[in-house]
Amino acid sequence: MTDVLTPSQPAHTAPKVGFVSLGCPKALTDSELILTQLSAEGYQTSKTFQGADLVIVNTCGFIDDAVKESLDTIGEALAENGRVIVTGCLGAKTTDGGENMVRQMHPKVLAVTGPHATQEVMDAVHLNLPKPHDPFLDLVPQSFGVAGIKLTPRHYAYLKISEGCNHRCTFCIIPSMRGDLVSRPIGDVLSEAKALFEGGVKELLVISQDTSAYGVDVKYRTGFWDGKPVKTRMLELVQALGDIAEPYGAWVRLHYVYPYPNVDDIIPFMATGRVLPYLDVPLQHSHPDVLRRMKRPASGEKNLDRLQQWREACPELVVRSTFIAGFPGETEAEFEHLLDFIREAQIDRAGCFAYSAVNGATANDLPGMLPIELREERRARFMAVAEEVSAARLQRRVGSVMQVLVDSAPALGRKGGVGRSYADAPEIDGVVRLLPPEKISKTLKVGEFTKARIVSAQGHDLVALPI
Numbered sequence: 001m002t003d004v005l006t007p008s009q010p011a012h013t014a015p016k017v018g019f020v021s022l023g024c025p026k027a028l029t030d031s032e033l034i035l036t037q038l039s040a041e042g043y044q045t046s047k048t049f050q051g052a053d054l055v056i057v058n059t060c061g062f063i064d065d066a067v068k069e070s071l072d073t074i075g076e077a078l079a080e081n082g083r084v085i086v087t088g089c090l091g092a093k094t095t096d097g098g099e100n101m102v103r104q105m106h107p108k109v110l111a112v113t114g115p116h117a118t119q120e121v122m123d124a125v126h127l128n129l130p131k132p133h134d135p136f137l138d139l140v141p142q143s144f145g146v147a148g149i150k151l152t153p154r155h156y157a158y159l160k161i162s163e164g165c166n167h168r169c170t171f172c173i174i175p176s177m178r179g180d181l182v183s184r185p186i187g188d189v190l191s192e193a194k195a196l197f198e199g200g201v202k203e204l205l206v207i208s209q210d211t212s213a214y215g216v217d218v219k220y221r222t223g224f225w226d227g228k229p230v231k232t233r234m235l236e237l238v239q240a241l242g243d244i245a246e247p248y249g250a251w252v253r254l255h256y257v258y259p260y261p262n263v264d265d266i267i268p269f270m271a272t273g274r275v276l277p278y279l280d281v282p283l284q285h286s287h288p289d290v291l292r293r294m295k296r297p298a299s300g301e302k303n304l305d306r307l308q309q310w311r312e313a314c315p316e317l318v319v320r321s322t323f324i325a326g327f328p329g330e331t332e333a334e335f336e337h338l339l340d341f342i343r344e345a346q347i348d349r350a351g352c353f354a355y356s357a358v359n360g361a362t363a364n365d366l367p368g369m370l371p372i373e374l375r376e377e378r379r380a381r382f383m384a385v386a387e388e389v390s391a392a393r394l395q396r397r398v399g400s401v402m403q404v405l406v407d408s409a410p411a412l413g414r415k416g417g418v419g420r421s422y423a424d425a426p427e428i429d430g431v432v433r434l435l436p437p438e439k440i441s442k443t444l445k446v447g448e449f450t451k452a453r454i455v456s457a458q459g460h461d462l463v464a465l466p467i
């Protein structure tokens, strides 16, 4: 059976809601908002579909496999519970005939909403499972104060700074599901960050669809935090997050950063360690013609030059990126341009999808769709080159001492554990495998930092001795 998410809750009698969260970190933060609201209103969560009075499924609709997984999970919840509310990206999807896809496939669901729709989901919950009337429940403490409930381990958390996207990349249907860019007020974002650090978060992962564009929609309006004016803009946001994190000794990691010129201003903060020298830059391709066909943001930028300048200003910088191989019309020469780029740009961590047509994306109508075998073959060739680059870059770390955040350490790390350095984001990058410490007095604890000497590199991971 699909795992049903259950944040830790105090025991009390109350209506029970089962919750399944599928999809990306942005969907996870939507789930956290809904669970926070459910908890604040006194609902309990159930570990099983059968034990719940109602089930909420937060879906993903990005690629065909994700659509299938979401539809299967809804089917499972309907079979085992029968009372199901659907939210998330798939909820906003329509069929070729213009009907809501979820409703067409599963007409028995109680309600369907799109992504980022906490209030609509709560309205559907109230309608189908009235809220408990216990005045004491309003006093139930939330896990992270104003930041609400988090579904990640207690020592790291995603911080969503905006919703939606102003771009119209031809392979992507996110803007049609999540709408144009809407930046959260900077005061709210910074208050949430502070609450998370106060609650024990040691690593804050800043997410959005386009982090570099933060504040564009509100013309970089001046907001307030801690009694001081602060602009709704990436530079000020990163500066303030670095300041807030510092007394807690916590990490701030930036995801989905497009290589616009304004990112140049962030690099000095990385060089001084105020935020992690790590950038997740979704480049998707290197060849200007393919980027134009993709309608990518910053497609006119000289990405290679820019990355090299960033590396000069901050030699520790680690760059992660994702790419698409076999985009419609991609020639062998364009693909080889991409392979050269990976080698020259020395991308530390690269992921690659073989192009797959997403229902509703305009790229489906582009000429020159490549056969699936060729797209897969290019993906495999890409990964071979990317892994070679990545392995060589990891190898350079052997012998160095790194700060590692411990993610797992059974028996206080006596048998070793698993952690991550600044070069590894959770879930998507490699890990640091920690050997049992040599010193008997040395222990490892989840959510704490340890220094470790890197002894070898294995695939995407490093092996290290805690010191």
Ligand code: SF4
Pocket (backbone or CB within 6 Å): 165, 166, 167, 168, 169, 172, 173, 174, 175, 209, 210, 297
């Ligand atoms: S930048 Fe492009 S790929 Fe990313 S969400 Fe916006 S439209 Fe989609």
